Amino acid sequence: MQTLKDLIDSCTIIIWIASALHAAINFGQYPYGGYMPNHPTVSRQLMPEPDSKDYELLKTDPDKVFLKTIMPRLQMLLGVVVTEILSRHTSDEIYLGQRDTPVWTKDKEALAAFERFGKELGGVERKIMEMNGDEKWKNRVGPTKLPYTLLYPTSEEGLTGRGIPNSTSI
Numbered sequence: 163m164q165t166l167k168d169l170i171d172s173c174t175i176i177i178w179i180a181s182a183l184h185a186a187i188n189f190g191q192y193p194y195g196g197y198m199p200n201h202p203t204v205s206r207q208l209m210p211e212p213d214s215k216d217y218e219l220l221k222t223d224p225d226k227v228f229l230k231t232i233m234p235r236l237q238m239l240l241g242v243v244v245t246e247i248l249s250r251h252t253s254d255e256i257y258l259g260q261r262d263t264p265v266w267t268k269d270k271e272a273l274a275a276f277e278r279f280g281k282e283l284g285g286v287e288r289k290i291m292e293m294n295g296d297e298k299w300k301n302r303v304g305p306t307k308l309p310y311t312l313l314y315p316t317s318e319e320g321l322t323g324r325g326i327p328n329s330t331s332i
């Protein structure tokens with residue numbers, strides 16, 4: 163790094179990856195993929211060949227053939243449990259733009275910048291809500307009526323599908 167701008171750019175990238183990008187990927191794992199048929203998995207057998215017994219079964223009972231391809235019950239249960247744990251916020255989560263100690267520095271300029279940042283995050287949340295309600299965005303207002311919430315900066319404790327922690331541990 164040669165300039166102050168280089169430092170700012172690098173810090174911005176690190177903060178983005180460790181906060182919002184991570185949150186957008188992590189906290190939707192259970193809401194989107196907790197129900198196994200919603201997410202791709204390892205197929206335990208090949209697609210049935212024409213004229214085989216399973217091929218005929220596929221025509222009459224596709225659910226049964228599908229269930230034969232997915233992972234065993236215990237392995238699946240472990241996957242679902244891990245996904246759920248990873249998608250939860252703890253009761254003491256500190257979200258982006260928040261501090262557990264209100265006076266964390268005596269630097270007035272830094273405190274003012276942090277306050278501005280917090281206000282901008284509030285604006286982001288409002289903007290996402292606004293877009294969720296705008297029918298021109300088909301990926302948000304589709305047949306399932308599932309609003310996009312992963313980049314809402316704040317959340318409550320638990321499995322909410324929203325909230326950007328200030329830092330990530332894994």
Ligand SMILES: [Fe+2]
Nearest residue numbers: 184188330332
């Ligand atoms: Fe993570």
